[in-house]
Amino acid sequence: MLDVIVRERRLRWPIAAHFEAAIRGQTVRAVERRAKYILIRFDAGTLILHLGMSGSLRLVKQGTSPRTHDHWDIHVDNGWVLRFHDPRRFGSLHWTGTDPELHPLLAKLAPEPLGPGFDGEYLYRTTRKRSVAIKQFIMNSQVVVGVGNIYASEALFRARIAPRRAARRLTRKEAFALAEAIKAVLGEAIKIGGTTLRDYVNADGAPGYFRQQLFVYERKGAACRVCKSVVKQFVQGQRSTYWCSTCQH
DNA sequence: ATGGGCACCTGGCTGC
DNA sequence: TGCAGCCAGGTGCCCA
Numbered sequence: 001m002l003d004v005i006v007r008e009r010r011l012r013w014p015i016a017a018h019f020e021a022a023i024r025g026q027t028v029r030a031v032e033r034r035a036k037y038i039l040i041r042f043d044a045g046t047l048i049l050h051l052g053m054s055g056s057l058r059l060v061k062q063g064t065s066p067r068t069h070d071h072w073d074i075h076v077d078n079g080w081v082l083r084f085h086d087p088r089r090f091g092s093l094h095w096t097g098t099d100p101e102l103h104p105l106l107a108k109l110a111p112e113p114l115g116p117g118f119d120g121e122y123l124y125r126t127t128r129k130r131s132v133a134i135k136q137f138i139m140n141s142q143v144v145v146g147v148g149n150i151y152a153s154e155a156l157f158r159a160r161i162a163p164r165r166a167a168r169r170l171t172r173k174e175a176f177a178l179a180e181a182i183k184a185v186l187g188e189a190i191k192i193g194g195t196t197l198r199d200y201v202n203a204d205g206a207p208g209y210f211r212q213q214l215f216v217y218e219r220k221g222a223a224c225r226v227c228k229s230v231v232k233q234f235v236q237g238q239r240s241t242y243w244c245s246t247c248q249h
Numbered sequence: 250a251t252g253g254g255c256a257c258c259t260g261g262c263t264g265c
Numbered sequence: 266t267g268c269a270g271c272c273a274g275g276t277g278c279c280c281a
Contacts, residue, residue, distance in 0.1 A: 052274095054259075199260095
């Protein structure tokens, strides 16, 4: 890597002053992921990136003029530039010189939803004694990671569970159904490129086609695709929840 | 330990 | 056409 240029340090957390010096001249050894954090490993340490709600990473040819909200560039020595764009600045960038799994942002993260540590048995066990609404429970990164607002509503619909149910009130059977629904929803969404609601596009500039598979999300007032009842919406933990009160109990 | 609410931002859309 | 108000794909942190 040849150089690093930071134009705007004020992301969700300010980019540390030592960031440029830490990675300048280093070689990328691996790119990994944990929850929604992107990990770029170098010999001397690891970059921990998050795209927040509006962030994107793009490879552009060296010499391409930055646009508004292009906050930093990593110039690699084959003529390409890894460029971070984030209008809302909810994204973040951290550098760690030690094991990234020990970093405070990653240390307490729950199992990956598509990994071996997450299944019906795990979900049933962890829901016991928890009074919080099940929708907020599955969006808690100390329970399971990667379940965002869209997929939380969709998974609950598929499992036929009402979003306001207390987590502890789920039966064993329901916990198993919900774990399977979470895996299915995320697996399908990943397969077809995610969910484009407004301006989201993938690395090639293509939209995600999961929007066409949504049963309830952003369908307030529309007919439930299963029973034709009107899809409802309310706010839970400052986030919109969508559901069908006929299909879900 | 748990749960609830707030915070960080810009941009796009809606309705007056 | 302009503008105020509202909403948004996330999640860490503070407080009760």
